[in-house]
Amino acid sequence: MLEKLRLNFSSLFGLLLLVLSVWAISNELREYNYHDVLRSLATIPKSRLSLSIWLSGLGYLVMIWYDILGFKYIGRSLAFNKVAFTGFVSSVLGNTIGFALLTGSAIRYRYYSSWGVPALAIAQIIAFANFTFWLGVFAVSGVIFLFNPLQIPTQTHLPFTSTRSIGVIFLLVVVSYLLGSIFIKQPLVIRGQEFRFPSFKISFAQVVVSSLDWMIAAAVLYFLLPANPSVSFLDVLRIYSLAMFAGVVSNVPAGLGVFEIVVLHFLKTKFSPVAILGATLAYRAIYDLLALLVAASLLGFYEIRYGARNIMNK
Structure with a gap:
């Protein structure tokens, strides 16, 4: 009963954040219309779009190493x-549908x-993969x-005013x-569960792989933004890190809004709100929807092939 109440509260809180975020975005874009956003999307150079697609693919290839290291x-x-x-499908569904701990776990257990x-x-691999993801968050963001550091906007409703204290905690x-x-x-025993640290070689690889995954994802957004000499990749990386962290802890599917x-x-002083929204929409389309x-497609192909093979064997 308690777990059900927690889940309902978590979902309700996520929905509230989504509504507040949509309202805030609408407020920022009140002087524009969707035609401006479409025009902004059309102005993204094809070379930068192509590079973002390749980087997105590379990022998901990096993610499969979560499971490889887990084994x-x-x-x-x-x-x-x-x-x-399995690593690719579970990562994609976890990122796009949200509640990665549930969706990714179900895929891993199924296959x-x-x-x-x-x-x-399987439970150990799931725990290992999810912790590896957070190591990347902690290392890069830290x-x-x-x-x-950045000053955290009040709209996110996070219990910090600056990211410096978060950085210290993450690096620790x-x-x-x-x-x-x-x-x-x-082995350590935590709440009756045994935990064994991996070798330093594996734990260091976890930090490297997950950090690389995080930086590649930020690079996808960076190349979709208009070129601006005053905005470096590191500027976008720190904003992306905070945005993704806020999205993950919000419980909103894929941090939408x-x-x-x-x-x-953080970027409205460097780019027009329309250009930023156009870039984030392109990011969603490439990194999530594509x-x-x-x-x-891979999931459907496998299930059809696997199902047909079972029928033939019977």
Whole structure:
């Protein structure tokens, strides 16, 4: 009953944030109409659009290493194509549908169990992959927030006024994890669950892979924005980090609206609101929708082929 109430409250809070974000975006764009946004989309150079598509593909290829490292952590092996397929589909669905812990977990359990991976091992891979994602958030955002902090807009309703304190906390988590992988050799028991640190080689690879994933995603947005010498990639990276963090903790699917309002808030002095919204729409189309189309196609192809094979075997 308590868990159900928590889930309902979480969903209601996410919906509230979505409504507030949409209102804030509408307020920023009240002097414009959708034709201006469409014109802004049309002005994005094809070369930058193409580069963003390739970067998006590279980003999702990097994400499959979450599962590859997970299998190394638990000491099991599975064919690369199976791990790549499952890692890609679960990452895409988790990013676009939202509630990644649920959607990505369901995909991983569906396929890994069908290939003979025990339930306990799957649970370990799921936990490992999700923690790897957060290591990237903590590592990249921690450095950016600490040394080049931002003032957090009140519209996000986060319990901080500056990102510097967030940066300190994030980096402490990453450093503690790396030190634990070096010095703590015995398993830890947390709430009755046993946790074993991976080797330093694996934990360091987690930080590198997830940080690379985070920076590639930010680069997709960077190349969709109009060229501006006063706006560097690092500027966009720190804004992207805060926007994505706000979107993830908001519980809004894919951070829709929350992500856009944070980007709009910090970049509106450098670009017109219409250009920013056009860039974020293009980002959604490339990084989310295009990837979702590819993942859904792969999923459908596999299920049709697998189902047909089962019918033939019967």
